[in-house]
Amino acid sequence: MLYYLYEHFHINIFHYITFRAILAFFLSFFITIFIMPKFISWAKAKATQPIFELAPDNHKTKNSTPTMGGLIYITSAVISILITTEFNKYVLLTLLLLVYFTYLGFIDDYGKIKGSSNKAGLSAKTKFLLQWVGALVISYLLIKVGFDTKLYVPFYKYPIFDMGYYAVIFWAFIIVAMSNAVNLTDGLDGLATVPSIFSLFTLGILLYIVGNYKFSSYLFYPFELGVGELTIIVFALIGALLGxxxxxxxxxxxxxxxxxxxxLGAVIGFLAIVAKSELLLIFIAFVFIMETVSVILQVGSYKTRGKRVFKMAPIHxxxxxxxxxxxxxxxxxxxxxxxxxxxxxxSIKIR
Amino acid sequence: MLYYLYEHFHINIFHYITFRAILAFFLSFFITIFIMPKFISWAKAKATQPIFELAPDNHKTKNSTPTMGGLIYITSAVISILITTEFNKYVLLTLLLLVYFTYLGFIDDYGKIKGSSNKAGLSAKTKFLLQWVGALVISYLLIKVGFDTKLYVPFYKYPIFDMGYYAVIFWAFIIVAMSNAVNLTDGLDGLATVPSIFSLFTLGILLYIVGNYKFSSYLFYPFELGVGELTIIVFALIGALLGxxxxxxxxxxxxxxxxxxxxLGAVIGFLAIVAKSELLLIFIAFVFIMETVSVILQVGSYKTRGKRVFKMAPIHxxxxxxxxxxxxxxxxxxxxxxxxxxxxxxSIKIR
Known part of the structure; x- marks a missing residue:
């Protein structure tokens, strides 16, 4: 919105991505800080998430802590994004993704609260299916708006090959995998929050580079006009998470x-795709991937060998x-x- | 040390401050991570700091936690600094400061352990006096090596006035005040550690700017040849603190x-001086200053009005x-x- 102050009234400072990113950060930080306590006292009466019954015993004291805080911080971030960004195709796609996955999570949270059991909410199968549907649609739209389908890998400056329409499946997989990875990690207080901030910060730098003609050519990244605007979304999300x-x-x-x-997971996956850094997620989202791999190893080992690798998974x-x-x-x-x-x-400098 | 690989063998990468700063960070991080557990198990037998008897009751369970961890992380940082920096006058002064204040703290810690009471160690008066002596000597040497004595303030690009030799007193005050401020803040687990990392990070940026001819003139900072090398010291300290x-x-x-x-406090004060940003400490070291002000208000109010401002000071x-x-x-x-x-x-950009 504020971008139009530049476009129509030529107030130059609103042209700069950096300035609007800073604004977005502080806006969503303070909105979250002010709204959250109101939500908490409201929700204490209503929305309490049952703790997963297989979690360690001391987690049972957490039964009265309200959940669905994500609804508030995503809303704060979206308000801040609507105020600070120029609505180009990438911004609109990111907003679509955020709203869809938040809604999906909301149905699940709400169902659990109503059902008063961690097993209620969406069935695991339905949730997974709906994640795939959303991710496939977003990935398809990304190609339709003309986004480059060539695959880049870390430490190498040229694309490996052009994925063509196979990219839809690959990208959807990344989005679904990251979405579930952050979901799995969110098992201790603050455990998913801060690593998400770090991941987003790295993605913010990458998006700024890919969206900037000079920096992208200097650092051997492909240039995509309009992607820089997503840096602002990143800082809105970081502000909201910090709040x-x-x-x-x-x-x-x-x-x-x-x-x-x-x-949160879905947007981290999506932004990595748009930043041409899908495979760099191994470092950007290391903790989330480690948590996911621990679950896969645990389940796989138990099913094939009848033995557990960890005392309990996820690894935390x-x-x-x-x-x-x-x-x-x-x-x-x-x-x-x-x-x-x-x-x-x-790794950005080493290509 | 590694700098001489550039000087004598012309290995270009060792010329770059950024490269050596990254190296310094990882070096001191891993040295600290590996040495600290050995120190902890050794110290558990020997060095346990009695908890200040006026602290809240639940702190008494902390009586068996070993102290003097600072000795280890400063040592790790110094090793990393010796390996990665070029020994110019500013580097040597910073090392002198680090060693002096660590030694001072060590005598105090050691005395407390021997005396088995938080009141033992150096007397408050002796400690304060020795802090002033060290800070005055360092400040005097800083002028002697030709450091500019003009005072700069935030948000304004020109110096306010030249402090001349009065700078010695002003700078010594900053060093002593910061040293005690961090000391006061260090009352909850991790409370001083992470804010110090943030302060150092900001100082790292400022030092890099002041030590870089192009950036300093672009951002209206005074240029000081050789100060950039302190960026490396900053990242060595951050790595050690993170470990x-x-x-x-x-x-x-x-x-x-x-x-x-x-x-830690002394070096934050000193680096702010060298970065020409003494008054910016209000933001750079906000938490430490807030803690100190809370103590001053509390003591002042109690002495003059017989009333307390806070339930207990420092404010945490x-x-x-x-x-x-x-x-x-x-x-x-x-x-x-x-x-x-x-x-x-x-504020760096707004001058």
């Missing part, structure tokens, strides 16, 4: 719920069983996320 | 002690008495430190 952390930090007064983790529960305190696990995972994201940022 | 956080995160397995907080204890959980206070203070440092970074 959320104020209440989500251990001991959490509110959880993000599926309405927070599903869109494994460390809990080993006697690490919840809060220490969280902060160590944050440090891991920070270090791996630094590696991701360094 | 320390791995063990210092709540529940802490080790405290930094005075041997960590005194040099006040929030504890209000029922906030230790860990939540810590993370909220981190968020405050992050936001205020973002403001400090933004």
């Amino acid at each position: 959320f952390l104020w209440y989500n930090a251990n001991p959490a007064e509110v959880f993000m719920g599926d309405s927070g983790s599903l869109p 529960h494994h460390f809990e069983m080993l006697g690490w305190k919840e809060n220490k696990i969280t902060i160590r995972f944050w440090i891991m996320a920070l270090i791996t994201n630094l590696i991701a940022i360094l | 320390f956080l791995w063990y210092n995160a709540n529940p802490a397995e080790v405290f930094m002690g005075d041997s960590g907080s005194l040099p 204890h006040h929030f504890e008495m209000l029922g906030w959980k230790e860990n939540k206070i810590t993370i909220r203070f981190w968020i405050m430190a992050l936001i205020t440092n973002l403001i400090a970074i933004l």
Whole structure:
């Protein structure tokens, strides 16, 4: 919206992506900080998520903490995005993705609250199916608006090959996988929040580069006109998450719920695609991928060999069983996320 | 040291401050991560700091946590600094400052352990006097090596006036004040560690600008040849602190002690001076200054009016008495430190 102050009244400062990104950050931070406590006291009466019954025993004290905080921070971010961005095709697609996955998460959260059991909400199959539908549509639209389908890999400046329409499947897989990865990680207070901030920050840098003619050619990245605008979305999300952390930090007064983790993961996957850095997610989203791999290994090993690899999966529960305190696990995972994201940022220069 | 690979063998990559800063970061991070557990198990037998007897009751469980972790992370940082920097006058002065204040803190920590009471160690008066002596000498040497004594203020591109030799007193005050401010803040697990990382990061950017001819003239900062090298010291310290956080995160397995907080505060003050940003410390070191002001207000109010302003000072204890959980206070203070440092970074462009 503010972009039109530049377009129609030629107020130059609103032209700059950096300026509007800063604005977006502070806007969504303060909106979240102010709205969240109102939501928490309202929700305490209504929306309480039952703790997954297989989680370690000490998690049972968390039964009265309200969930669906994601609904609030995504809404704050969207308000801030509507105010600060120019509505180009990439911005609109990202908004569509955010709204769809938040809605999906909301149905799931809401169903669980009504059903008063962690098993209620959408069935796992339906949820998975609806994630795929959304991700496939978004990926298809991305090609339709003319986005380049060539695949780039880290540390190498040329594209490997052109995926053509196969990209729809590949990209949808990335979006669905990341969406579920963040969802799995969201099992300790603040565990998904801060690594998401780090991932988004790295993606913000990448998007700025890909959307900037000079930087992209200097660093051997493909240039895509309009992608830079997504940097603003990234900083709106970071601001909202930081505001959320104020209440989500251990001991959490509110959880993000599926309405927070599903869109967060999906948008991280989508932005990595648009930043031409799908495979760099190994570093950008290391903690989320590690959590997911731990579940796959655990289930796979149990089904094929009848043995477990970890005391409990996802892996953060494994460390809990080993006697690490919840809060220490969280902060160590944050440090891991920070270090791996630094590696991701360094890789930008090494192509 | 590695700088001489460039000087004598013309290996170009070792010329770059950015490359050596990254190296310094990872070096001190991993050195700290590997050495700290050895120190912890050794110290568990020997070095345990008695908790200040006026602290809230629940702190008494912390009596068996070893202290003096600062000695280890400063040592790790110094090793990394010796490997990665070119030994110019500013680097040598910073090393001198680090070693002096760490030694001061060490005597204090060691005395407390021997005396088995938080009151033992150096007397408050002796400690304060020795801080001033060190700070005055360093400030005097800074002028002697030819550092500019003009005072700059935030948001304004020209110097206000030339402090001449009065700078020695002003700078020494900054160093002593910051040293004590970080020391006061270090009262909850991780509370001083992460805000120090944020402060150092901001200072790293400022030092890089002041030490770079192009950037300093573009952003209207004075240029000082050789100051850029301190960016490397900053990243060595950040790496060491991040490694320390791995063990210092709540529940802490080790405290930094005075041997960590005194040099940390002193170096933050000193680097702000060298970065020509003494007054920007209001944002760069907001949390530390807030803590210090809370103590001054509390003591001042009690002495003059017989009334207390806070339930307990420093202010983090006040929030504890209000029922906030230790860990939540810590993370909220981190968020405050992050936001205020973002403001400090933004102020760079607004002069």
